[in-house]
Amino acid sequence: MHAANRGDSAAYERLLRAIATAVRPVARRGLRRAGRATADAEDIVQDVLLAVHLKRHTWDASQPISPWIYAIARYKLVDALRRASSRQHVPIDAVADTLGAADDARAPYARDVERGLERLPQGQRMVVQTIAVEGASISETADRLKMTPGAVRVALHRGLNALAKEFG
């Protein structure tokens, strides 16, 4: 995180990957205990990653980072369970279908961010998708979408804030 705050994005991505790995079993366990499909765990993992990213200024750099991460993970897990209990239950067949469909050789897949992405304004969605799917850098994205790098950065940051709101 120290490296990330200095702008080392490779170190930051390593940290986020480690957080995803640490949070995933916590999310699964929480869902199982609540009697819910563990397929939803990845939605919680991604929600936690977004929150860690957007709230990283609330970490006190003089304190160890893992209690901060687990506190966020717990909050997001409880929040997800609470929202789910007020939501309509999905028939089990539909869950089974998506389970099969999501069983992809690549990294785990989640639907909530995808849904949030569909609701973003066109410009923000294009920026997020170009970086996510094609792995483009800020400057490559700027070239491809005929935007300035500054505008790409702003659209990206706004888009991530909007995605996080979709969860709340």
Next chain:
Amino acid sequence: MHTEELIRVLGADQQVSSRSTAGWLALCLSVGFAVSAVLFWMGLGPRDDIATAATTPRFVLKIIEMLLLATAAAMLALRLVRPAASARSAAVAVGAAIALLVAAAAIELVLVPSVQWSAKLVGSNSRICLTAVPLLSLPLLAGGLYALRSGAPTRPGLAGAVAGVVSGASAASLYALHCPDDSPLFVVTWYSLAIAGITLLGWALGRHVLRW
């Protein structure tokens, strides 16, 4: 979206919010306080004998009590918007500010003959106190909640309630300039009741607006 894709997007976003939550809270509360102060001057204004009152210990004490409570509660709010941060020392500070209110009232009971107790407690102004303090709190509460949204309260209702204490105590310190009742017995009863009301409102609002 695949988690690996999301991580790539997050890695590309280098914008860290640079302002500290403490500074942001101070700014938003100051704006709220300015609005409340204008409302106070338009609606009530300081009492006529403010110059003499300002030299009496009871008048000074009630303002200090409210400012201490507001400051301690603001410190606590800042702890509550940091996940996993220890809030103990700030909570102790809030407890101490409340204990001061109670201790002052207890000393008043000793200093004042018992026949005057109920007159001191009821005062002459409790209805205005119960109306003015909550109303003057509203701009402060709005500013406080708005600022705390940049943090990450894992207990949004609690953080909202503490924001309510901050705004209620700050508003009470303004109202105290008007209020002719300086007895700690009056303060501990009516000020506390008014602040409790706005604390409840802060809790109810916080549960919704401070979620993230």
